[in-house]
Amino acid sequence: MRFFMNWQEMPKEHQISMKRLLAFIRKEFYHVFRDQRTLLILFGLPVVQIILFGFALSSEVKNIGIAIQDNSHDIHTEKMIQKIQSSSYFHVENPILNYTDVENRFKDGSIKCAVIFPSNFGSDIQRLGGAKIQVIADASDPNTATIVTNYLNAIIRDYQQELNPTTKLNYQIVPELRQLYNEQQNGSLNFIPGVIALIFMIVSTALTSVSVVREKELGTMEILLVSPFKPIMVLIAKAIPYLVLSIINFVIIIFLSVYLLDVEIKGSFLLLFAESILFIITCLSLGLLISNVTDSQQTAMLISMMGMMLPTLLLTGFMFPLENMPWIFQAISHLIPSHYYYIIVKAVMLKGLGFSYIWKETLILVVMTILLLTISLKKFKIRLS
Amino acid sequence: MPSVTLKNITKKYGDFVAVDEVSFEVQKGELFGLIGPDGAGKTSIFRILTTLLLADGGTASVEGHDVVNGFQEIRNKVGYMPGKFSLYQDLTVKENLEFFATIFGTTIEENYELIKDIYDQIKPFNDRRAGKLSGGMKQKLALCCALIHKPEILFLDEPTTGVDVVSRSEFWEMLAKLKKQNITIVVSTPYMDEAKLCDRIALIQNGKIMSVDEPQEIINRFPKMLFAVKAKNIYKLLQNLRTEKEVENCDAFGEFLHLTLVSEQPDVEKVKAIAQKYNPEDLEVKKIEPTIEDSFIRLMREQNHFNEPKEMLNGK
Numbered sequence: 001m002r003f004f005m006n007w008q009e010m011p012k013e014h015q016i017s018m019k020r021l022l023a024f025i026r027k028e029f030y031h032v033f034r035d036q037r038t039l040l041i042l043f044g045l046p047v048v049q050i051i052l053f054g055f056a057l058s059s060e061v062k063n064i065g066i067a068i069q070d071n072s073h074d075i076h077t078e079k080m081i082q083k084i085q086s087s088s089y090f091h092v093e094n095p096i097l098n099y100t101d102v103e104n105r106f107k108d109g110s111i112k113c114a115v116i117f118p119s120n121f122g123s124d125i126q127r128l129g130g131a132k133i134q135v136i137a138d139a140s141d142p143n144t145a146t147i148v149t150n151y152l153n154a155i156i157r158d159y160q161q162e163l164n165p166t167t168k169l170n171y172q173i174v175p176e177l178r179q180l181y182n183e184q185q186n187g188s189l190n191f192i193p194g195v196i197a198l199i200f201m202i203v204s205t206a207l208t209s210v211s212v213v214r215e216k217e218l219g220t221m222e223i224l225l226v227s228p229f230k231p232i233m234v235l236i237a238k239a240i241p242y243l244v245l246s247i248i249n250f251v252i253i254i255f256l257s258v259y260l261l262d263v264e265i266k267g268s269f270l271l272l273f274a275e276s277i278l279f280i281i282t283c284l285s286l287g288l289l290i291s292n293v294t295d296s297q298q299t300a301m302l303i304s305m306m307g308m309m310l311p312t313l314l315l316t317g318f319m320f321p322l323e324n325m326p327w328i329f330q331a332i333s334h335l336i337p338s339h340y341y342y343i344i345v346k347a348v349m350l351k352g353l354g355f356s357y358i359w360k361e362t363l364i365l366v367v368m369t370i371l372l373l374t375i376s377l378k379k380f381k382i383r384l385s
Numbered sequence: 386m387p388s389v390t391l392k393n394i395t396k397k398y399g400d401f402v403a404v405d406e407v408s409f410e411v412q413k414g415e416l417f418g419l420i421g422p423d424g425a426g427k428t429s430i431f432r433i434l435t436t437l438l439l440a441d442g443g444t445a446s447v448e449g450h451d452v453v454n455g456f457q458e459i460r461n462k463v464g465y466m467p468g469k470f471s472l473y474q475d476l477t478v479k480e481n482l483e484f485f486a487t488i489f490g491t492t493i494e495e496n497y498e499l500i501k502d503i504y505d506q507i508k509p510f511n512d513r514r515a516g517k518l519s520g521g522m523k524q525k526l527a528l529c530c531a532l533i534h535k536p537e538i539l540f541l542d543e544p545t546t547g548v549d550v551v552s553r554s555e556f557w558e559m560l561a562k563l564k565k566q567n568i569t570i571v572v573s574t575p576y577m578d579e580a581k582l583c584d585r586i587a588l589i590q591n592g593k594i595m596s597v598d599e600p601q602e603i604i605n606r607f608p609k610m611l612f613a614v615k616a617k618n619i620y621k622l623l624q625n626l627r628t629e630k631e632v633e634n635c636d637a638f639g640e641f642l643h644l645t646l647v648s649e650q651p652d653v654e655k656v657k658a659i660a661q662k663y664n665p666e667d668l669e670v671k672k673i674e675p676t677i678e679d680s681f682i683r684l685m686r687e688q689n690h691f692n693e694p695k696e697m698l699n700g701k
Contacts, residue, residue, distance in 0.1 A: 016490045023487035027476065034475045219471035223530070226435045226465040229488045382456070384437045 020229055024237035031211065032245065038207065042245060046199045046253050053191040054261040064089060064148055065111040069096035074122030076131075080159050084115070089151050102136060112138045113148045125163070192257045193345035194318025196250070196276070197338040200283050201312050203249055206304035208242045208287030213300040222384065231382045239284045246280040266352030275348065275358070278365055279341040285372035286337070292379045312338040340364050386449055388413050388538050388569040389434060393443035396429045396592075403429045405592035406443065411571055411585075416564045418583030419573040420677070426592040427573040428468055431542045434571070435465045448537055464536030468543040468573075470523045474516030478507055478526055481515050482533060489534030499566065500529045503559055521552025528559065538569040545574055557582045577678035588681050595684040600677055607675040607683065609633065609645040612656045616665035625663045632659065636682060643679055 032038050066084065070077045085092050093111050096102055105111045116134040118124075124131035135152050139145040212235070215221040224234055250273070257263040265272065286308065294300040313319055315333040322333055333339050340361040347353040355362070389411035396404040404426040411417040419427050432438040434447055436456035444451065450458040472481045482504075486493050497504075507525050510518060515526060524544055531539060541560075545553040557579065560570055564584075572583070580586045580600050587597040596603055614635075616622045623642055626635045633645045646655060656670045 020488055020490065023484055027473065027480070027484050030476055030480065031473070218474070219467050219469040220473060222432075222435075222437060222467045223465060223471050223485070224488070225437060226460050226463060227485075227488050228461045228490055228534075383439060384432060 017233075021233065021237055021240075024229075024233070025241050028211070028238065028241040032241065041207065042203060042249070043252070045202060046195075046249050047256065049195050049199060050192075050253060050256045050260070053195050054257075062089060063091045064113060064144070065093050065109075066090045066113045066115065066148075067093045067096045067102070067105060067111045069102075069114070069116045071119040072117045072121035072123075076122040076125055076159075077117045080117075080155070083155050083159060084152075087151070087155065089148075106136075106138050112141075112144060113152070115152065189263055189350055191318065192253075192261070192263050193342050193349060194313075194316060196253055196345060197279070197316060197318070197341050198309065198312050199249060199253060200246055200276075200280055200341075201304070201308050201338060204242055204246045204280050204283030205287040205290070205308050206301060207245075208238060208284055209290035209294070209300040209304055210297050211242070212238050212288065212291030213294055213297050216295055217297055225382065225384070231380055232377060235288050235377065235380055239288060242284060242287070243277075243280055246283070247277065250276050250280075263349070265349050267348035267354065271355060272345065272348045275341070275344050275362065275365075278362065278369065279337065279344075282337045282341075282365055282369040282372065285369055285376055289372055289376035289379070292376055292381065311336045315339065316342040318342055337365060337368050386413075387411060388415070389417075389445070389447050389571060391430070391434075391443065391445045394430070394433060394440045394445050395442035396426070396433060396438065397441050403592050404433070404440070407589075407592070407594050408443075409587050409594060409597045411569060413569055414564065414567050416560060416570045416572070416582075416584045418580055418586040419571065419589055420575075420577060420580045420586050420681070421573075421589035422575050425589045427589060428542055429592075430589075431465075431467075431540050431571075431573060435463060435540055436460060462537045464531035464534065464539040466527050466531040466539075466541045466544055468546065470527060472515045472523070472527055472530060475514055477512050477514055478518070479511045481526060482529055485530040486533045491534050493533065496533055496535045499535055499563075500532050502562060503532075504529050520548045521555070524548055524552065524556060525559075528556075532563070536568065538571065539563070541570065541572040543573050543575065545576065545579065553579070577676065577681060580677040586677070588677075588684060590681075590685050590688060593688065595688055596680075603680050604675055604677060607680050610651050611673050611675045611679060612644045612646075612651070612653065613638075613641040613671050613673045614644055614656065614660060615641050615667075615669040616660070617667050618665065622660065622663060622665050626660065629659055631655075634683070634686065638678070643673070 032042065068081055068084065070081065081092075084090050090113075093105070096105075096114060096116070102111075102114045106114075114134075114136040116136070118132060118134070121131050121133070133156065135149060137145040137148050215224065215234075221234075225231060254265070254269075254272075258265065287304070290300055290303050290307075294303060311332070315322070315325075315329060315336055316339045317333070322330055325333075344358045344361050344365075347358050387410040389409075391410070392408050394404055394407045395402065407426070407430060419430065421427055429438060433440050433445060433452060436452050436459050439453065446452060446455070447459045448462055450456075450462075452459060473484070476484065482493055486495075493500075503525050507518070507522050507529070510522065515523065518526065528541070528544065531541070545556055548556065553576075560572065561582070564570060574580075583600060585597065585599050586603065588595045588603070596606075598606075614622065614626070619637065619640065619642060623635060623637055626632050626642065626644065631646055631648065633647045635642055635644045637643075644656065645651075646659075648655065653670050653672055657668065660668055660670065
């Protein structure tokens with residue numbers, strides 16, 4: 001606060017302070033733009049992650065290889081095969097010759113699912129009023145297997161209803177399913193909030209801590225300390241450029257999400273923006289704190305990566321559902337800032353909720369930020385070790 | 386009022402005593418040298434004086450400000466050049482200079498006169514990144530950056546280490562010029578030959594100050610007559626002479642051996658006679674003036690003798 005008092009008392013002192021800060025920030029940008037590695041992490045990483053998570057690591061199941069053995073060759077099996085063929089979920093491969101053929105093709109991975117119609121399938125339906133169909137799925141990937149069998153079930157049920165348009169069960173419950181907020185099952189929707197949190201962790205936390213520690217390693221911190229530049233200003237001057245860069249990154253990510261991955265921002269962009277700036281500041285404070293307790297760039301990088309990125313990946317709920325985790329991990333997840341940011345982004349971006357729904361998470365982030373910032377400012381060494 | 390005062394300054398790293406009860410003063414406008422080998426404690430003393438380290442004992446002040454309580458005042462007034470090249474390698478010469486000028490609340494133009502002589506030499510490389518400069522140029526740039534705010538006192542920690550001979554002598558010429566501007570300069574160096582370029586020096590070894598005085602005074606205080614001996618197989622001669630009772634000390638100095646005798650009235654003939662016993666080829670003996678290095682080694686022996694009497698027996 002003395003900084004501001006000076007400004008009123010002697011504007012010239014304030015001017016010099018401003019000039020110093022600007023010179024420092026300009027220098028920081030030189031560092032960033034002249035180091036290809038930093039540039040790559042800064043702007044290459046978000047793009048790569050968005051594309052990776054958006055396209056490659058999609059949890060959607062499409063074009064599953066399926067093989068069908070039709071031992072009956074009647075009108076019913078033909079119609080059902082047609083239904084399977086016309087579904088975009090399946091890609092029908094060559095028919096199965098025998099049972100060992102099924103196993104071999106599961107093993108080489110060309111099919112994930114096999115459907116076998118027994119002989120007399122059609123006549124059984126008509127004469128006995130019921131027939132059996134065998135569905136075999138490759139459960140080495142349990143998620144895909146479940147999804148595949150569900151799809152097939154739906155197709156079979158659908159055909160069954162077609163066969164009995166008039167007969168009605170005495171009591172019928174028809175579930176009308178709707179998957180809200182993401183009806184097209186667009187996998188990107190789930191990943192984007194997590195990826196944003198992850199990128200802020202990398203850019204704001206890791207890069208900031210490394211950039212402060214680099215000054216220690218190079219010995220320039222010695223000169224900066226032995227100068228009229230207030231030690232605290234070193235931290236502030238370090239944080240501002242990375243705040244700006246993180247905001248640019250945020251805009252890039254949002255742009256890519258909206259125009260490349262068709263993610264719709266349902267809520268207020270302004271609110272999302274404000275909350276993101278808050279989270280960036282949280283990450284910056286964390287980065288500054290790490291830089292205070294480490295003396296080498298490697299250690300700083302390691303702490304940011306292991307201590308911050310991994311929990312962000314694993315414990316925010318964006319890769320693995322938190323609800324299924326042992327209580328200890330759930331407890332830890334509450335200490336991770338990205339956990340709250342993830343909730344906020346999901347609420348604003350996907351559900352279109354307003355501030356009244358996320359004030360609690362916002363408050364927690366604010367408190368965390370103030371706490372982290374206070375500790376890192378207090379802990380900042382005005383001397384060497 | 387002296388520019389720098391140290392009283393019984395002690396600094397420990399764990400059990401290791403890096404600086405041991407060091408006291409000395411540096412007067413205003415003086416070019417003061419802290420001379421000693423690597424690990425003698427020079428850098429620790431510099432860091433204590435520049436408020437970067439806290440001493441474990443004793444008091445020190447710079448320009449009247451205590452290094453602990455008045456650290457902010459000191460930081461505003463001093464220029465500091467750390468031992469390791471500490472400028473931004475990815476910034477150009479000009480950007481480095483402009484950055485430090487702004488940080489110190491000034492501009493290159495404002496104090497241009499002060500750095501002109503030095504800056505002119507690196508100006509052709511204005512747009513070159515500092516990391517791509519030669520060792521000598523880096524030192525010049527670092528000195529410019531340390532000087533840019535016209536400090537009252539300049540601390541230069543081993544500015545000539547790792548710099549070629551020509552750049553070293555140029556560097557000392559620059560220091561002499563700066564001294565004329567009435568800037569107090571405290572400089573450390575492991576090179577004994579640079580000692581005579583200082584007004585006063587402190588010889589430091591194992592964290593202890595052995596002597597503080599003008600270089601010539603320290604040399605004058607050398608108590609013995611010193612001889613230089615040269616022969617074909619100098620190493621063998623050194624081994625042999627060290628076994629002689631008459632020989633007090635004998636050390637290799639480049640192509641010569643520097644030697645003192647126990648005798649109170651030594652002369653060249655006596656030295657020759659001792660050396661002849663071993664039939665050296667091309668023997669050459671002459672009386673020489675001691676250098677700071679001779680004094681340093683002698684003082685070091687006395688210090689060791691004082692600490693560990695058993696080890697002293699002339700290296701035998």
